[in-house]
Amino acid sequence: MEIKRKIYGKILEWKQSCNGKKALLIEGARRIGKSTVAEEIGKNEYRTYINIDFNKASRKILASFDDLTNLDIFFQTISLEYNVRLYPRESLIIFDEIQKFPKAREAIKYLVADGRYDYIETGSLISIKENVENITLPSEERKIKMYPVDFEEFMIYMNEEILLEYIGECFQKKQPLEQKMHAKAMHLFKEYMLVGGMPQAIVVFAKNGRDFAAADLEKRDILGLYRDDIKKAAKRYHSRVSALFENIPAYLSTHEKKIVLKDIEKGATFDRYDEPLFWLDDSMICNLCYKCNDPNVGFALNKNDSAVKCYMGDTGLLVSLAFSENEITDQQLYRQIMNGRLSLNEGMLYENVISQMISAKGRKLYFYTRYSEEKHRNDIEIDFLLSNESKTNFRVFPIEVKSSKNYTTTSLGRFKELFGKKIATQYIIHPKNLNMDGEVVKIPPYMFFAAF
Secondary structure (H helix, E strand, O other): OOOOOOHHHHHHHHHHHHOOOOEEEEEEOOOOOHHHHHHHHHHHHOOEEEEEEOOOOOHHHHHHOOOOOOHHHHHHHHHHHHOOOOOOOOEEEEEEOHHHOHHHHHHHHHHHHHOOOEEEEEEEHHHHHHOOOOOOOOOOEEEEEOOOOOHHHHHHHOOOHHHHHHHHHHHHHOOOOOHHHHHHHHHHHHHHHHHOOOHHHHHHHHHOOOOHHHHHHHHHHHHHHHHHHHHHHOOOOHHHHHHHHHOHHHHHOOOOOEOOHHHOOOOOOHHHHHHHHHHHHHOOOEEEEEEEOOHHHOOHHHEEEEEEEEEEOOHHHHHHHHOOHHHHHOOHHHHHHHOOOOHHHHHHHHHHHHHHHHHHOOOOEEEEEEEEOOOOEEEEEEOEEEEOOOOOOOOEEEEEEOOOOOOOOHHHHHHHHHHHHHEOOEEEEOOOOOEEEOOEEEEOHHHHHHHO
16 A cells, blocks of 8 residues: 555554454545555455455355355355465455445345454445345444545655644644745645545656646546446436536636536426435535535534535546646646646635545535625625534634635624624635634645644
8 A cells, every 4th residue: 555544543443343243334436545445454454365356256256145054165165266264353354346246245244243254345435325225234334434545645645744744733833834844835735636635646646756647647537437437326317417527617616616507407406406416425526515504503404405515525636627638738737726826716626625625524514605685795705614513512613715815804704793602713724824813813725634
């Protein structure tokens, strides 16, 4: 495993706490490294392991799941087929791409009850949830979500662990980085934003002299897989899912960044698009961000289902989806973004990457706006709302994302006037160094990981 993933530690926690009494299902979007991390666990933490990849499992392996009344024969079959000896309580069996063979997931109930070995299941989240109509889902299963490579993992892979620690220390002390280090950290963050968190893209980028175009080829292959998934899986409404997916860059390029259904279909309503939106969110291809009408009493209770933004689950994929292959091949696009000169689309990239970082922490996305009848426009626009998740002392963290160095804080001020008693800390994410401005904490995007 070339990129060290945080989820490795969480899998170890499952191994130690469950002690064979539950299987582990790793959920996630395509090509984020689920199979890789499962195999690394098998290599490093067990005496032996078998990886049954249901994309290419033999007929004999598939047939062995037809009769589990004699598990001795079942284990003998897979041991001989893969030429691996299994040791009770010392071996791991991986069911890779389990969505291709739902019968294996149903078998988990009996295999876990047998208790001899540990089991990890991996697969595309979309297909896992759609291919379970005729099976009994096992209760002997713990689920864990896996996300694209985050900024901290990217920095460690790029041998910038010392700088990463320095960033964390500076945030804790609420002091800016030394200016040269700030410039370097911003450069690295822009690289991360443009390459994204797909492991193959990062590895190709690093091994080809930080070549954005090489990473782009990998990302376009992944986008092709996503399009294939949309066509195959969302059978009843794939055209609507496809329309939403392809229009994500267009929506995020607008000022409000909200989905406007009339741009897709005349007379369309959100009740007609609720399933396609849920599909995109549930697949982890996208992250949905809903308007909260009243942040005073909790976000989910005041969610507005007809005011929603749709961010890409990975910002690097958004870059490749938003721009043509020719725009990227000639390097002009990347040069403009790295030099901070792509004002038209840079805002959507910064906002998307922050949405990605929030989602990777297991948080739901919410935003807030207030429309002024007098001005005929929104007079408050808060990009993201986070909370301290307390039921007894609920507090709100409003977050605004700025891609340029020149901006106003009018919205934050008005939000403070409305909800002052509920506000904990106000944040502005901007390209400049850390700055404490009264009650507002202004931090560069590379520091966001340390804030929440």
